[in-house]
Amino acid sequence: MSQPDVQYVQDQLRLAQCAICKKSRFAIDSRSIGDDGNWKALCLDCHYHFPVYTDMEFYLQTQPDVSYRLKDIVCPHCHQRGVSLDFRIAMSVRESRYFVTCLHCGSPFTEQSFLEVYE
Ligand SMILES: [Zn+2]
Ligand SMILES: [Zn+2]
Structure with a gap:
């Protein structure tokens, strides 16, 4: 199973906003890092916890539609379509x-989950 680097995930989380305090400083709880790929992140300002799912290989197998939608996401930097899910x-x-990461220019960015938008 491939898992992303903890430091990388922590860096990328700055692109998100805490649901409670709206700040963007997070840390991965190192005790939560296990083989199942389900980690926990912690807001450094208000101590709010939320789950981080890193086993995307498994996720894409169980949600085949997501793979198709990833091909349609337009990169905000180079305006080409197609990303990989981190x-x-x-x-x-x-x-x-x-x-996600743009397959063309390698820029990382975030997208609202499709499953919620379309369900
Ligand atoms: Zn917070
Ligand atoms: Zn791009």
Whole structure:
């Protein structure tokens, strides 16, 4: 199973906003890092916890539609289509986000989860 680097995930989380205090300083709880790929992130300002899912290989197998939608995401930097999914978070019951990387220019950015938008 491939998991992203903890430091990388922590850096990318700055692109998100805490559901409670709206700040963007997070840390991965190192005790939560296990083989199942389900990690926990902690807001450094208000101590709010939320899950980080890093086993995207498994996720894409169980949600085949997501793979198709990833090909349609337009990069905000180079305006080409197609990204890879790095990991996802559930910031709150209403908001989950994908963290993706552009396949063309390599820029990372986030997208609102498709499953919520379309369900
Ligand atoms: Zn917070
Ligand atoms: Zn790009």
